[in-house]
Amino acid sequence: MTQVPDFTLIPGETGDTLVFTGAMLVSTLGPLDRRLRTITTPIAHIDLAGITGIDTVGAWICCRISQETGATIVHADDAATRLIEALRQVDADSPMQAPSRLPVWLRVPDKVGEAVIGMAFGSVAVLSFVGQMILAAGGLLLHPARFRYRALVHQMELVGVNSLAIIGLMSFLVGIVIAQQGAEQLRQFGAEIYTVNLVGRISMRELGILMTAIMVAGRSGSAFAAEIGTMKLTEEVDAMRTIGVAPMEVLVLPRVMATVLMMPLLGVYAAVVAIIGGAFLSQFALGIPFFSFLLRIREVVPIHDVWVAVVKGPVFGLIVALAGCYQGMQVRDNSEEVGKRTTAAVVLAIFTVIVLDAFFAVFFTEINWG
Known part of the structure; x- marks a missing residue:
């Protein structure tokens, strides 16, 4: 049976240590995540020594807390370390900024070109549809009982x-x-x-x-x-x-x-x-x-x-x-x-x-x- 995740706060000189226990899985983390958002004290370390399992959602929660508080993740096993490093790499490779738009003198021809190409493909699709209908009508002429x-x-x-x-x-x-x-x-x-x-x-x-x-x-x-x-x-x-x-x-x-x-x-x-x-x-x-x-x-x-x-x-x-x-x-x-x-x-x-x-x-x- 999956162990329900939990956490405790151990006070320290530079900040509290957040100690997780149990299985940090997507199916069990709902109530825990709501409780974590109520923590107001500074956190210096996130201790993962007591967890029995972790998936991408659990690793994402640890990364989020680490980014928000500057805490260091300690005592993570190999699986947790790989997930956390992968999530950090994704965040590093995907800066949160809106893509730049083309200038209007390029954007208008681009949209017109898309419309023209769409009309061309649409015309081919309509002709294909008409052809299928003509073939179906021919089949009914040969086999009128199917009509x-x-x-x-x-x-x-x-x-x-x-x-x-x-x-x-x-x-x-x-x-x-x-x-x-x-x-x-x-x-x-x-x-x-x-x-x-x-x-x-x-x-x-x-x-x-x-x-x-x-x-x-x-x-x-x-x-x-x-x-x-x-x-x-x-x-x-x-x-x-x-x-x-x-x-x-x-x-x-x-x-x-x-x-x-x-x-x-x-x-x-x-x-x-x-x-x-x-x-x-x-x-x-x-x-x-x-x-x-x-x-x-x-x-x-x-x-x-x-x-x-x-x-x-x-x-x-x-x-x-x-x-x-x-x-x-x-x-x-x-x-x-x-x-x-x-x-x-x-x-x-x-x-x-x-x-x-x-x-x-x-x-x-x-x-x-x-």
Whole structure:
């Protein structure tokens, strides 16, 4: 049985002698350390003749007392001497001072270089992830019985059906804002009737699908990252691989396919609700009857505006789902990573969607769908 450590103070002419007895081990030193910190008398010597064992923590306590009081350590055996000398050498080789910082004209390029290199490695990782997803999709085409249809339907419900209320409310209010602000500007030229054109085209062509993509990124993209990231932390993803289930087929593909399929529908739905919001405001603010507003929409909104939204939808859905699933699969080590990766998924998805929307605007103008 391990002997509990203890100490006694023997008075001397130049100072007390601190005599240790027992085993000075990490498992037994807690109460002793608290008592040692209450000593107020000067200590000249630390006597280790009575100890029955010592580890690094016990040696560190002796070194600390020696440094604080200037006491000399005496009667230490070979093991204690080696530990004490090793700790003293570490202290001598590691001065307690903060490292000097680079000057700002070097620090800024250094950070920019790190960011560029990080983007390069990140791009390679994203391409690798997309490649794995394509291989998984090819495997499912060869073996369709492995496809998780229930998971796809469940994700379609989460991404599409459950988001109808929030997207509808947002789109309705956006339509009201567009109609109100547009009417205020057009009234200066006596052209309030063109509020119908403004609301119809901007809702169907741009804001309907763009705002929907941003909402889905914040709602479903973040959920994808958090769910998969949590499964990575709890080692559920590793367990799937152990039993022969491919995480790409079970976790990633159903979410990506559900988002790609539901985004065009949600985009058209958002545009329609935004037009209804504009018609609602126009009836009270502009005197345009509600149904007359809706009938005029058929005249002023060309059919290719609807196709623009339908074409953008799957692309935006693919970007949102890929960002969420990729960031979730990159979670490592601790729960803090889940929050960071979830934030990164939302930011990456929204940024990429806005950049692609600008590209689509130029592209459709060039093919005379402007």
